[in-house]
Amino acid sequence: MIELKHISKWVNVGGNRVFLLKDINLTINEGTFISIMGPSGSGKSTLLNVIGMLDEFDDGEYDFLSQPVHKLKEKQKSQLYKSHIGFVFQAYHLIDELTVYENIETPLLYQNIKSSDRQAIVADILDRFNIVGKKDLFPTQLSGGQQQIVGIARALVAKPKLILADEPTGNLNSKQGEEIMEIFKQLNEDGVTIIQATHSEKNAAYGSQIINLLDGKVEKIELK
Amino acid sequence: MIKHYLKVAFRNISKQKMYAAINIGGFAIGIAACLLIALYIKHELSYDSQNPEGNRVYRVIGIAKMNGVEHSVISFPAPMSKALMNDFPEIEKVGRIMPSSLFSGAGSNQIRKADSPENTYEDGFCFADQSVLDILHVPIIAGDKSHALKDPFSMVISKSMADKYFHGENPIGKIMYFNDGTKRPIKISGVMKDFPSTSHLQYKFFISLAGVSFWNGEQETWMASNYGIYLLLRQGVNIAQFNKKITNDVLNKYMIPTLEAAGRTDARALFSSAHLYLQLLTDIHLKSYDIEENVSKKGDIRFVRLFGAVAFFILALACINFINLSTARSANRAKEVGLRKVIGSPRNSLIKQFLTESLLYSFLSFCIGILIAYLLLPLFNEIACTQLTIPLTKWWILPVSFISTTVIGLTAGIYPAFYLSAFKPINVLKGQLSRGSKNSGLRSTLVVFQFTTSLILLISTLVIYRQMQFIINKKIGFDKDQVVMIQGTNTLDKQTASFKNELLKLPQVKSVSVSDFIPIAGMKRNGNTFWKEGKVNGEGGVSAQNWVVDDSYIQTMGMNLIAGRNFSKAMSTDSQAVIINKAMADKLGYKNPLGKVITNGNNYTIIGVLEDFNFESMKQQISPLCMFLGNSNGIVSVKIKGKDMKKTLAAISGVWKSFLPNQSMRYVFLDESYAAMYADVQRIGLIFASFAVLAILIACLGLFALAAFIAEQRSKEISIRKILGASITNVFTLLIGNFLKLVFISLLIAVPIGFVLMRQWLQDYSYRISITWDVFAISGLAVLVIALSTICYQSIKAAITNPAKNLKAE
Structure with a gap:
């Protein structure tokens, strides 16, 4: 599904080239659950953003579902990730002006799905995550764990093949974190590919592969 | 989708109440001002537009240089109309009016019905040919339309005069006397509709010119000029050429030979600079300001243009507020933009969303603007000396309002929409949200534009005010008081x-x-x-x-x-x-x-x-x-x-009654008549003052919000500076310094523009003030003080905030 060949990304600081990612080679098959680990600044988020096509890379090749991402234009890239990738963030990043229901509905609006279909899909997801009772609340009225569940629900609503989660439990207490990880596990069993970046060994253990990053380089890959 | 846009727009408005209030308030004030001006301009442009043949109806104007100064006149010799008719087949109809009060009957008269002893004073009398009624399409509602002024001593009166003197009777055939002149009974032959307020002529009585001769040979002489001439030309006449033809004809065939015959050897030299031209009916109202006549109701095309410009600038000021506040606030919207893009929004959808928001703003502002205009209309009418009404019942008001709302909304919204929708999601996710404080170049430019406009208006107001004071207080060579x-x-x-x-x-x-x-x-x-x-x-x-x-x-x-x-x-x-x-x-x-x-x-x-x-x-x-x-x-x-004016007037009135018991005494004060001469200057001054206040108000509204946002955006910087030892004064200076710089730049731009504009305006006056530096000093100082007090509150608030508070939130 995902094939990264010699991916590098750098910034120039005062004439020196500082690598954020250096010669990353990765193959990720559909249906896997990958945890990316590493200390702060090791390039976890950058790698996720590159995979999610939100960020550029400076060198190497990236094929997503057999499409050469490095050759695509901005519009085509956004079309690609729009239909196949769902994002979950550490800071939830819900739209404050929209209710729970509307936050989840928004991705569908942008895919021009009919109003009646949208209602059905959103209702289904609300049900699945047990948040029907909260659908008319605004994000600020929810706890962090609940906001993250909404974030996941929103990431899933457009039925993506891949979920990219950047420290999804970073702002949560351990019980809430566990709940989120259980959800991911369940999703993975349903066939969704998941890539998460995390600090926590315990959360990383949910993945079927753990990729360790250090200074922008893959240090080791553990298979379970 | 549109529902979604509207929903988000509404929530944003209600979430940011201060911001919304300033945007909508500023817009509404701007729209109200524009609406009033638009009504005024529409009214001014609608003069004499009712005539179905209006594009072929002209008035004759004569121009000649006398003592080096060009004079334009509308009075011509009595036989000229007949001569033109005979000489030029291009003319379909020609007619004269004789409004000169030098001769009995025109101007004002004491009149009475034949069967009533009491005289009443009326004005609005004019002698006219029957053909004038035809050319101007004066609507005759009683009497014979085509013969109303054909007979000597016949008269057409207006509907309101007919109602006043012959209420419930048929006025046709009734007799009236002028100034007790029982030897010359005037018979009413027709009743015309009152002239609409948008007619350059406002007569209430037309007296027939048929058989009239004000002295022996008056109708034949080319030596006296007392007649206004109206023409109806045939289709397709080239006016520029025709002007030359009639000039040549009238001068060489009639005027010069007549004068030469009377012994004026210099006749040809006298008329060397003279020429005639035809003024289109619809131009009479607005383009006669430099013609020496007080026959027609004169407007001034220059005012119309000036007002149009003012309306444009005031609306621009309001749009600038919107642009500045939207982009300044962009940090608050950046997160939303980034997220929407991450979850799949294409850019054009975001642009649409932002435009929907600005359209909603302009729509709400329009509603409030109409309300403000409605409330201000009586005041405006008083200042501008008009009787405008808001035509709420006209069919075109809806589409026109809708289109203007849309145009305003799009104008103000298009830049912020493109600017905001351009955020890259990655920057948002990385927390680089402070892009709002950048791009301050454009914002500063726009603020400078706002203050320059306000300053120019203020400078103009001051100069006009001073010229007015000069006129009122000038030693005029006679004593107008008492x-x-x-x-x-x-x-x-x-x-x-x-x-x-x-x-x-x-x-x-x-x-x-x-x-x-x-x-x-x-x-x-x-x-x-x-x-x-x-x-x-x-x-x-x-x-x-x-x-x-x-x-x-x-x-x-x-x-x-x-x-x-x-x-x-x-x-x-x-x-x-x-x-x-x-x-x-x-x-x-x-x-x-x-x-x-x-x-x-x-x-x-x-x-x-x-x-x-x-x-x-x-x-x-x-x-x-x-x-x-x-x-x-x-x-x-x-x-x-003495001081007791009331008693004095009563005493004078008593004397009057003993002489003319049947005529009420009319009087005016010399000083009031003198002041009335300059009523238009006073009016312009007032209008300028009002718009200057409006412009400053709108600019300050924007400045206030801008100061608030900038203080908010720099709160972290301020906190760190304070921890590092900056005093409240340091921080305050830091915050207002930038704004003051902008006001100074505005002053630098406004001074030369204001100077040139007002010098131009003063050229109209042979007796005028000179523009002194203190005009600029006063305007600059006033705007500075106003701007300073506007931003003071926000800046002080930011400066005294406990730094721990802001840094904790980071």
Whole structure:
């Protein structure tokens, strides 16, 4: 599904080239659950953003579902990730002006799905995550764990093949974190590919592969 | 989708109440101002637009240079219309009006029905040919339309006059007398609809010119010009060529030969600069401001343009607020933009969303703007001297409002929409949200634009105000205070002298003068050409006013003799004497004019020289003037003493009643008439002041919000500076420094523009102030103080906030 060949990304600081990612080679098959680990600044988020096509890379090749991402234009890239990738963030990043229901509905609006279909899909997801009772609340009225569940629900609503989660439990207490990880596990069993970046060994253990990053380089890959 | 956009827009408005209020408030004020101006402009442009043949109806204008100054006139000799009709097949119809109050009947009259003894004063009389009714499509609602003015002594009156004098009766065929002239009964032959307020003519009575001759041979002479001429041309006439043809025809075939026959050898030179041109009916109202006439209701196309510009600028100011606040606030919206893009929003959808928001703003503002305009309309009407109404019932109001709302919304929204929708999601996710503080270059430019506009308006207001003060307080060469002018005294006839004597017996009366010639623009005037003794024709003539006054005129008007003496009844030779003004003496080239003789066919000896006094508007130079002793009894001027005006007027009125029990006394005060001459300047001043206030208000609203956002955005920086030891004063200076710089730049731009504009405006006045530096200092200081107080609150608030608070939140 995902094939990264010699991916590098750098910034120039005062004439020196500082690598954020250096010669990353990765193959990720559909249906896997990958945890990316590493200390702060090791390039976890950058790698996720590159995979999610939100960020550029400076060198190497990236094929997503057999499409050469490095050759695509901005519009085509956004079309690609729009239909196949769902994002979950550490800071939830819900739209404050929209209710729970509307936050989840928004991705569908942008895919021009009919109003009646949208209602059905959103209702289904609300049900699945047990948040029907909260659908008319605004994000600020929810706890962090609940906001993250909404974030996941929103990431899933457009039925993506891949979920990219950047420290999804970073702002949560351990019980809430566990709940989120259980959800991911369940999703993975349903066939969704998941890539998460995390600090926590315990959360990383949910993945079927753990990729360790250090200074922008893959240090080791553990298979379970 | 649109529902989604609207929903988000509404939530954003209700979430950011201050921001929304400032945006909507500013917009609404701007829209209200524009709406009022648009109504005014529409009204001004709608003059004489009802005539179905309006594109072929013209008025004849004559232009000639006299003493180096170009004069435009609308009065022509009586036989000219017939001559034009005979000479040019291009003309379909031609008609004359004779509005000059010099001859009996036109202007104002005391009138009465044949069966009623009581006289009533009316104005709005004019002699006219039948064809004028046809050319101007005057709607005749009773009587024979095509013969209403065909017979001598027939008259068409307006509907409201018919209702006033013949309520419930049929006025056709009824007889009326003018000024008790029972020998000349006037028969009403038609009733016309009242002229609409948007007609350049506003007459209530048209008297037939058929069979009229104001003196022997008057209808045939080319030597006197008293007639206005209207033409209906045939289709497809080339006006530029036709102007040349009629100029050539009238001058070479009629005017010059006539004058040469009368011995004026210089006739050809006299008319060398003269030409005729045809003014389109629909141009009369707005493009006659420099034509010397008070026949038509005159507007000024320059005001219309000026107002249009003002409306544009005020709306621009409001749009700038929107642009500035939207982009300044972008940090708050950046997260939303980034997220929406991450979850799949294409850019154009975001643009649409932001445009929806600005459209919603403009729509809400429009509703409030209409309300404000509705509430301000009476005030505006009073200031601008108009009777405008908001045409809420007209069908076009909806589409026009809708389109303007959309245009305003899009204009204000398009830049922020593109700017905001351009955020890259990755920057948002990385927490680089502070892009709002960048791009301050554009924002500063726009703020400078706002303050420059406000300053220019303020400078203009000050200059206009000062010119007005100058006019009111200038030494004008006569004393306008405490003079009552009693009008319509010609009906006293032979009793005038005894009326004057009775008035002089009143203890409150200082002096009394009988003369129609009053030093106020628009009063009776009479021009003639004078030569030094011995010459009667040819070069060296001085055209001058010749005023008929009595021996107490100079005293009553408080004019100053700088040489010689006043007229005296005791000296019988004074009937051949003349008192001239200084300008006349200069023009004649006399250092010591006393005893010299001037002539216009008759010889007059100069017995006195008057200090120059302004008898026309200050827009004009004081021209040569001669005074003669004689009888001109339309107006009796009374100079009074003492403070009790009411009692004095009652006493004068008592004398009046004893002479003319059937006629009520009409009077005006000289100083009020003088002030009325400059009512338009005062009006412009007021209008400028109002718009200056509006502009400053809108600019300050924007500044206030901008200061708030910038203080908010820099809160972290401020906190760190404070922890590092910055005092409250340091921080405060830091925050206001930038804004003050902008106000200074505005001042630098506004001063030269304001100076040039106002110097241009002052060129209209022969007597004017010079623009001094303090005008700019005062305007600059005022705007500085206002801007400073606007941003002070926000800046102080930011400066005294506990730094721990802001840093904890990071």
